[in-house]
Amino acid sequence: MIVTWQIGVRLALIVLLAxxxxxxxxxxxxxxxxxxxxxPAVIAVIxxxxxxxxxxxxxFATGLLVDSLLLQxxxxxxxxxxxxxxxxxxxxEQFEIDSPMAPALLAxxxxxxxxxxFIGLQLMLGVEATxxxxxxxxxxxxxxxxxxMAFPLYxxxxxxxxxxxxxxxxxxxxxxxxxxxxPVRRRRLRRASxxxxxxxxxxxxxxxxxxxxxxxx
Numbered sequence: 001m002i003v004t005w006q007i008g009v010r011l012a013l014i015v016l017l018a019x020x021x022x023x024x025x026x027x028x029x030x031x032x033x034x035x036x037x038x039x040p041a042v043i044a045v046i047x048x049x050x051x052x053x054x055x056x057x058x059x060f061a062t063g064l065l066v067d068s069l070l071l072q073x074x075x076x077x078x079x080x081x082x083x084x085x086x087x088x089x090x091x092x093e094q095f096e097i098d099s100p101m102a103p104a105l106l107a108x109x110x111x112x113x114x115x116x117x118f119i120g121l122q123l124m125l126g127v128e129a130t131x132x133x134x135x136x137x138x139x140x141x142x143x144x145x146x147x148x149m150a151f152p153l154y155x156x157x158x159x160x161x162x163x164x165x166x167x168x169x170x171x172x173x174x175x176x177x178x179x180x181x182x183p184v185r186r187r188r189l190r191r192a193s194x195x196x197x198x199x200x201x202x203x204x205x206x207x208x209x210x211x212x213x214x215x216x217x
Contacts, residue, residue, distance in 0.1 A: 047088025055085025
């Protein structure tokens, strides 16, 4: 991703809109006993499109904004979402996204990791919270919701950041072009070989013709 100031503004608007929707709307919902969290999915998509550095910066900024708005311990959400963006970016840099299910699966897995990491950091910091099997169920449901939310989020964020994306030529086209060039090269080689053989035959005929003319004289 080529990050210019225009793309930086778009990324900031995406992060701000995601935080506002999460804090003002999604945090009041309850689906299967769990509150949906779209922020890990959003940061995972940004990391997949922009790389490790862009994903980490977006995750840190998003977490800091959430902690400031909800008056939570500063740095907890930043550390969790920074890890999500970095891991998603590293995946994009190491592997190719050749399946439409890959962004959704990665978003669901990173949402599970982010939820578990957030709960673990809260327990380490001494925040009073009830620990039971319901927590495990909530983590799994949030991961499932993150998996489902990635399907609309990935194309929307990709469309918003399209000017900054470096599109690579698909390998199928390269194979087609290579297959098309091979017959052309073979034809050229055949023509060159036929011309060389003709020249050799012509050179071999000239001495014989001159010898026959000398014998007649």
